[in-house]
Amino acid sequence: MSTTPTVLLVHGAFADAGSWSGVVAELQHDGIPVVAPPNPLRGLASDAAYIASVAAQIKGPVVLVGHSYGGALISVAGTVDNVVGLVYVAAYVTEKGESLGELQGRFPLSPLVGSLREGTYPVEGAQPAVEFTIKPEAFPEIFAADVPAEVTKVLAVSQRPLAAGAFTEAASAAAWRAKPSWALVAGADQAINPEVQRFGAERAGATVVELAGASHAVAVSRPKEVADLIREAVRATG
Template sequence: MSFVSPTVVLVHGAFADAASWLGVIDELQRAGVPVVAVANPLRGLAADAAYVTSRIAQIGGPVVLVGHSYGGAVITVAGTARNVVGLVYVAACAPEEGESLGALQDRFAPPALADHLESWTYPAGGGAAATEVSVAPEAFGEVVAADVSPSVARVLAATQRPLAASVFTEVPGAAAWRTKPSWVLVAGADRAVNPEVVRFAAERAGARTVELDGASHAVAVSRPAAVAELIREAVGAVT
């Protein structure tokens, strides 16, 4: 009997890009795991999930979807694709069908991030303007990447990609974790997403959960080996 190793598809979250997975990609490639990091548009939950789904559909064979932060909401919807065989949430949100990110996060105390967001506008078509948010650069290191070197944190702050504010009220039309096996990594010192939100969602999903004490929200940057280890566990379980 032959087995097809799933392709790992990495979906970054808000205030980041696909390069945030560099260390994780290196770990997975050295272990012989096929991996692709997609560019999450960050323009709206339905639109972002549709984009990721389109990428998944063009990958031959099974897929393990991995989402960081807001990317967790994206894989929750996109994970309903037929060839997705597992979900990995890294310091990520996993909403229920019909539950907005705002509603999920409001179950618990707001994280420090809430006090350090900046708002911007961008053209949304038809002459209309929409709102996006980013993290104040001077607070980025403390709030998002406290366990990353200051020089790297400054680069991450300067290269961050804003998130459309509409994602906090948009309601997901599906929850893939209800029918797909899931794994969750909790960053114990996360100040961007309250760890209680991640723990709650993990328990609700019946996920296999790993917690890293002292890890910041930028855990994929600061602890890529630990993140890759959990992903490899998921790949092994579904292969």
Template sequence: MSPAHPTVVLVHGAFADASGWLGVIDELQRDGIAVLAVANPLRGLACDAAYLASVVSRIDGPVVLVGHSYGGALITVAGTADNVVGLVYIAAYAPEEGESLSELQDRYPAPPLADSLKQWTYPTGGGKTATEVSIAPEAFPAVFAADVSPSVVRVLAASQRPLAASAFTEAATAAAWRTKPCWALVADADRAINPDVERFGARRAGATTIELEGASHAVAISRPSAVADLIRDAVCATS
């Protein structure tokens, strides 16, 4: 790819880290595409979107933002930056301005994830606390990564990063998909986000959409080539 092509910024979701993009990064870099995988703080929608926007602002030239899961909400808000030229949603939320993830989820039956979360409090400074959630280890394989090898799933479950519970109730302050071209991948065997939520968000955003049969929520790990192909389409279309 020539330098005129956008930089791809990958944003992971809850209960994960940037290493989940390993296979996708390898695929894109083989094509000469510049890639940056962001370390998502997972501390709340406004906070995390502001952090992502600060990363995007440091990149010279156009950017294609790619969000997995909760990361989709972040690219929806941060994607209003002038140098963002496209959005790619991977088994992700795509909220409307003023809409929370809980409100978006409540349009459809709750996924198995809802009954598989553990929660506890953590200190936020000044003697205050907040609540964060993670997936119960025994539920993690079926809920998050049913099509990933057991040895890898054990590592994913042990290394998952919790999400601040406030992320579900904070309203999105912008909807970049209203003004930016979008692409979306629906994982039709997703048990962390109802696939109908993914389909609804993609349809509302007018996204060019593909659907992968039998794909779990961890589709970037189990199907990196398919994920990379969709991102390549976005890069080529916005170059």
């Protein structure tokens, strides 16, 4: 008898695990086990190591799902033995040795780049490090244009910042080279150029679904469609 994989949902920058709420509800309705841990957002290597440790502690097979920056993390963390599939949601799909900056630098920059607000955070024994959030006034258009205004107001002030160093760290692995993958491209994404998403997905040989008009916050605005792709991955790997 096949074992239903546990779905491990990895959120990206400027968001938290709550951004998966609609997707979690969809999967739980179908009896699919799901976990949505916090993503530290402090650096590619350390964040991927954390996600890998969460996956390794789950009994049975795991399907990793990464949104946005979370896609780069599952490409590395997906090398864990019990990970059986990868799902990228409006995400970076990085190659081994490639940084986020190098990947997105192949294509015209998205409006996100000009809408970031710089801050700092303390580092023990070193100078403060730089982190980024999206300017609150730009957040609705950049991140969640198809989400109701009353929801984006909350999301804009509850962002979790991403360490600037995460953009320049090179990925240490590309799990999609050995494991099956699926990808959802958000057709109206203003945070990650859809061309970046398409390129990475095609390079990985992923099964691709594109949602026209979908913003970067596609898991919030269209949870059923996101869950449908995850269900497909669970069926294929279970």
